[in-house]
Amino acid sequence: MDTLRDFAEQMWQGRGVMRGLMPEGAPTARAFALTGQIAVVPDFANITAFATDDGLVLVDTGLELTAQSMYDAIRAWSDQPVRYAVFTHGHVDHVFGLGPFDAEAEAAGRPKPVVVAHEAVADRFDRYATTAGYNAVINSRQFGVDDLAWPTTYRRPDRVYRDHFVLEHGGLTFELHHALGETDDHTWVHVPELGALCPGDLFVWVSPNAGNPQKVQRYPAEWAQALRTMAEVGAELLLPSHGPPIFGADRVREALTCTAEYLEALIEQTLGLMNAGRRLDEIIHTVRPPDHLTSKPYLQPVYDEPEFIVRTIWRRYGGWYDGNPAHLKPAPEEQLAKVIAQLAGGAERLATRAHAAADDGDLRLATDLVELAWQAAPDDVAIHKSRAEIYEARTEGERSLMAQGIYRWAARESRRATE
Numbered sequence: 001m002d003t004l005r006d007f008a009e010q011m012w013q014g015r016g017v018m019r020g021l022m023p024e025g026a027p028t029a030r031a032f033a034l035t036g037q038i039a040v041v042p043d044f045a046n047i048t049a050f051a052t053d054d055g056l057v058l059v060d061t062g063l064e065l066t067a068q069s070m071y072d073a074i075r076a077w078s079d080q081p082v083r084y085a086v087f088t089h090g091h092v093d094h095v096f097g098l099g100p101f102d103a104e105a106e107a108a109g110r111p112k113p114v115v116v117a118h119e120a121v122a123d124r125f126d127r128y129a130t131t132a133g134y135n136a137v138i139n140s141r142q143f144g145v146d147d148l149a150w151p152t153t154y155r156r157p158d159r160v161y162r163d164h165f166v167l168e169h170g171g172l173t174f175e176l177h178h179a180l181g182e183t184d185d186h187t188w189v190h191v192p193e194l195g196a197l198c199p200g201d202l203f204v205w206v207s208p209n210a211g212n213p214q215k216v217q218r219y220p221a222e223w224a225q226a227l228r229t230m231a232e233v234g235a236e237l238l239l240p241s242h243g244p245p246i247f248g249a250d251r252v253r254e255a256l257t258c259t260a261e262y263l264e265a266l267i268e269q270t271l272g273l274m275n276a277g278r279r280l281d282e283i284i285h286t287v288r289p290p291d292h293l294t295s296k297p298y299l300q301p302v303y304d305e306p307e308f309i310v311r312t313i314w315r316r317y318g319g320w321y322d323g324n325p326a327h328l329k330p331a332p333e334e335q336l337a338k339v340i341a342q343l344a345g346g347a348e349r350l351a352t353r354a355h356a357a358a359d360d361g362d363l364r365l366a367t368d369l370v371e372l373a374w375q376a377a378p379d380d381v382a383i384h385k386s387r388a389e390i391y392e393a394r395t396e397g398e399r400s401l402m403a404q405g406i407y408r409w410a411a412r413e414s415r416r417a418t419e
Helices: 003-012 067-077 098-109 120-130 133-143 220-231 251-273 281-282 306-318 335-346 348-359 361-375 382-398 399-415
Strands: 017-019 022-024 040-041 047-052 055-059 082-086 112-120 159-161 165-170 170-181 184-190 196-197
Touching: 017 348, 022 112, 040 067, 047 067, 047 082, 047 170, 055 112, 055 165, 067 112, 082 098, 082 165, 082 170, 098 220, 112 184, 133 220, 133 399, 170 220, 184 220, 220 251, 220 306, 251 306, 281 306, 335 348, 335 361, 348 382
Parallel strands: 055 082, 082 112, 112 159
Antiparallel strands: 017 022, 040 047, 047 055, 165 170, 170 184, 184 196
């Protein structure tokens, strides 16, 4: 049996492990032929290649860092020219792998691959260029990469669409559908002749990335609807851009509908409490996904997590005001921290109480207290040491990459201050 099929079965049975968006132990940078016309090259972000009667069509193209290895993997499977590449959305791990294929086409004197994407992808690239510094910071923090350089130039789409687009090429039909979900520029692709469905990042083998605390608005309700629409096409092969394929119509349908139900449950609970006039603080500590879904191997909160999705729902429907009037026009954090430290008898006492809370297992309270201590005495090396220790403990206690990245960054920030 094919190695990728073996791994896909392990993942479905809950024996595989996802670390963020990278399955632990997954095969990478090799083309796995699933049928005579479909191959997947798995890596941090997968490439799916379709062989047609007139060249290859790629769905997503990977990172710039892996462009050459992914190219080599595809070329080991097929020597057909790449005619089209579909960007399922504009995230940088999906749109930077065409360089070697463009160079190959140019050297052979034939046209470069035609890039097809939703019309909002170009707007995303413009925004990325405008906010390159900010994106470098937040992605360094999220993924723990020092000195990350954010790109400002992109391979822009050659052909764009708005709602639906049908690409007929080489005897196959590629039905492109726009969806709001993780992004506003998302495309999912159905190839009916092969029973294949490429959801992009609308399904990624983990709790949906619908609440990323450092990124722009996500769209959980529209995301859930897109999942249900995809479930109705009857695909027998799901080819996500992260994680292994899912084989069999029943499993494909289950994965899509359960993920939709997961999002819908969070939306229903959050809106119910919002409509009852509850504050955000109460809501994020109350809303939970349904118990029968939390054990699903493809809904584990190891990248994003439900609490962050609740915040996204609040932001979508309620704006940025969290219901606490003191937060509407607050005092500067440093000023408030110094007053609290003075009342407590000094920043050291706040740090000591933070350690006590951590020892009691209350790491939420511990990080609140040690952050106040640090804001009150930002140059105190002993408090930096306490801050580092508590955020390191908080990191160890978290499952999602989002939370781990932010807490680990804070710990490193204070560790550097003690050197």
